[in-house]
Amino acid sequence: MSVQFKSIVELRGMLDDKLISASELTEESLKLAKKYEELNCFVTMNEEFSSKKAATIDLETKVNAQLSGIPLAQKDLFCTEGLRTTCSSKILANFIPPYTATAVEKLENAGSITIGKTNMDEFAMGSSNETSFFGNVHNPWKKGYVPGGSSGGSAAAVAAGIVPAATGTDTGGSIRQPAAHCGITGLKPTYGRVSRWGMIAFASSLDQAGPLARTAEDCAILLNTMSGYDSKDTTSLNADVPDFLENINQPIDGLKIGIIKEFNLGELDTEVQARFEESKKVLEKLGARFVEVSLPNISASVPTYYSIAPAECSSNLSRFDGVRFGHRAENTDDLNDLYIKSRSEGFGDEVKRRILIGTYALSAGYYDAYYKKAQQVRRLIKNDFDHVFQSVDVLMTPTSPNTAFKFDSKGTQNPIELYLEDLFTISSNLAGLPAISIPHGQVNSLPVGLQLIGNFLREDQLLNASHIFQQNSDFHLAQPDLGNF
Amino acid sequence: MDQETVRTICYLARLEIEKSKSKKIQTELETIIELIGTLQAIDTSSVEPLYSPLEMTAFAHEDIENSDNKKEKFLENAPASNEDYFLVPRVVE
Numbered sequence: 001m002s003v004q005f006k007s008i009v010e011l012r013g014m015l016d017d018k019l020i021s022a023s024e025l026t027e028e029s030l031k032l033a034k035k036y037e038e039l040n041c042f043v044t045m046n047e048e049f050s051s052k053k054a055a056t057i058d059l060e061t062k063v064n065a066q067l068s069g070i071p072l073a074q075k076d077l078f079c080t081e082g083l084r085t086t087c088s089s090k091i092l093a094n095f096i097p098p099y100t101a102t103a104v105e106k107l108e109n110a111g112s113i114t115i116g117k118t119n120m121d122e123f124a125m126g127s128s129n130e131t132s133f134f135g136n137v138h139n140p141w142k143k144g145y146v147p148g149g150s151s152g153g154s155a156a157a158v159a160a161g162i163v164p165a166a167t168g169t170d171t172g173g174s175i176r177q178p179a180a181h182c183g184i185t186g187l188k189p190t191y192g193r194v195s196r197w198g199m200i201a202f203a204s205s206l207d208q209a210g211p212l213a214r215t216a217e218d219c220a221i222l223l224n225t226m227s228g229y230d231s232k233d234t235t236s237l238n239a240d241v242p243d244f245l246e247n248i249n250q251p252i253d254g255l256k257i258g259i260i261k262e263f264n265l266g267e268l269d270t271e272v273q274a275r276f277e278e279s280k281k282v283l284e285k286l287g288a289r290f291v292e293v294s295l296p297n298i299s300a301s302v303p304t305y306y307s308i309a310p311a312e313c314s315s316n317l318s319r320f321d322g323v324r325f326g327h328r329a330e331n332t333d334d335l336n337d338l339y340i341k342s343r344s345e346g347f348g349d350e351v352k353r354r355i356l357i358g359t360y361a362l363s364a365g366y367y368d369a370y371y372k373k374a375q376q377v378r379r380l381i382k383n384d385f386d387h388v389f390q391s392v393d394v395l396m397t398p399t400s401p402n403t404a405f406k407f408d409s410k411g412t413q414n415p416i417e418l419y420l421e422d423l424f425t426i427s428s429n430l431a432g433l434p435a436i437s438i439p440h441g442q443v444n445s446l447p448v449g450l451q452l453i454g455n456f457l458r459e460d461q462l463l464n465a466s467h468i469f470q471q472n473s474d475f476h477l478a479q480p481d482l483g484n485f
Numbered sequence: 486m487d488q489e490t491v492r493t494i495c496y497l498a499r500l501e502i503e504k505s506k507s508k509k510i511q512t513e514l515e516t517i518i519e520l521i522g523t524l525q526a527i528d529t530s531s532v533e534p535l536y537s538p539l540e541m542t543a544f545a546h547e548d549i550e551n552s553d554n555k556k557e558k559f560l561e562n563a564p565a566s567n568e569d570y571f572l573v574p575r576v577v578e
Binding site: 095205300326336340361370415432433 | 490491497498500502510514520521522523525535539543544558559561562563564565573576
């Protein structure tokens with residue numbers, strides 16, 4: 001029985017009805033990963049452990065939990081004890097973590113099975129998965145096209161139906177943009193909702209882990225398990241975690257949705273605009289009301305982000321020095337030379353570029369002008385959100401201004417071209433707000449995503465609106481033709 | 486930004502850029518700095534910086550001893566180590 005393209009809810013039903021065992025399901029998932037190896041979704045497979053765990057689950061007699069026996073893929077940025085974790089970088093190509101990230105541990109304790117670690121932009125720095133040391137990931141919808149990034153391998157693995165869901169992380173759009181480009185659902189939770197412990201840090205005040213799945217309902221199932229306070233993460237939120245499935249079926253009659261005036265959607269590709277207008281109509285029919293809102297400082301999100309994120313990155317990545325773990329250069333003159341050569345050999349061009357920008361922004365004489373200034377503008381952006389959420393429930397934008405693009409076609413001459421890919425997603429990271437991307441049709445046979453941004457800790461509203469949308473449309477059911485892979 | 490500044494930043498970041506790429510890096514950094522520089526037009530004179538979206542101070546752990554000592558596992562990942570230490574090239578002659 002085929003398990004490809006099945007959701008967690010569907011697979012749960014098959015497991016409960018004994019139509020398939022956890023071992024058979026895991027084996028099928030591993031076979032699919034092998035069959036579509038050319039997509040390059042995975043950096044490391046976890047066959048032996050997966051099979052053993054599935055066999056153990058099959059022997060359990062108690063009532064199965066929701067995720068028990070469900071195969072998942074983890075972004076290769078989450079530390080996994082005993083399983084290589086590379087962050088898609090040469091500098092960590094042989095790193096075997098001595099512990100497991102809290103988010104992954106929670107999913108595994110709930111019975112899910114990690115079948116492998118997914119490819120990504122190196123250290124999550126990128127929007128196309130082209131900065132990975134382990135090569136490009138193909139978009140399952142079109143060979144030679146990017147899956148988006150940085151969680152590109154996770155998005156492609158779900159879109160190709162290899163696994164029903166995967167973990168990702170989102171610093172400026174890294175869950176939502178690849179979800180949009182691959183035609184799946186991806187949720188970035190509120191900052192602090194999911195523990196960052198064991199996630200290899202890029203920009204600590206922006207990074208947040210979340211699920212990529214086929215449906216909003218499956219995202220709710222994963223979020224239920226991943227969320228919660230963790231004393232090992234000093235920025236973990238000590239807030240109640242609701243059952244995200246409880247109100248997911250509520251009618252959305254009266255939901256007030258804000259459209260952000262400053263994004264000038266009229267300047268977008270006409271087909272991207274058309275999908276957006278069509279989705280507005282679907283939601284209007286379901287009882288949602290639309291109002292135009294103004295966030296006067298939101299246009300400053302991209303420069304704000306490209307000051308803060310590299311600054312935090314340059315600080316976080318100073319730990320990679322060839323001494324305690326990771327790549328060490330050979331034939332070095334002294335300790336300083338060892339640092340320089342190990343880092344220069346180990347990091348790729350985009351990572352180096354961001355470290356240099358961050359080092360510059362934090363250096364004496366420039367700190368106030370660049371770093372502090374950006375953090376001040378960040379407060380203005382957050383204040384704008386606080387203000388509009390007094391009058392609307394959620395905000396709606398396209399997830400990305402474009403569809404997926406060809407390999408090597410963007411950002412090769414000017415890195416900013418690629419940075420603008422994140423125009424609609426970055427502001428929610430700066431303000432720490434939850435946001436979701438759901439598929440809402442295609443442009444030139446490639447998927448496009450619709451983004452909903454929610455108020456602080458209101459993932460429930462995003463999941464509810466997305467689920468109702470998916471109950472009344474079939475965009476999330478579209479499947480790529482994988483004949484070319 | 487000039488080549489001297491690029492060299493200084495590279496040294497501060499402990500990175501070496503190939504000579505052939507140095508000019509390209511300078512141009513890229515200039516472009517990004519120019520982008521970030523657009524923030525100067527925004528009046529932030531009375532605005533407190535927002536360093537974290539949670540606006541909370543990182544809390545301190547209670548100082549409780551535990552038996553979770555993974556010294557050997559940590560040393561396994563080191564490029565060079567002996568039983569107790571990470572090994573690096575000689576620092577003091």
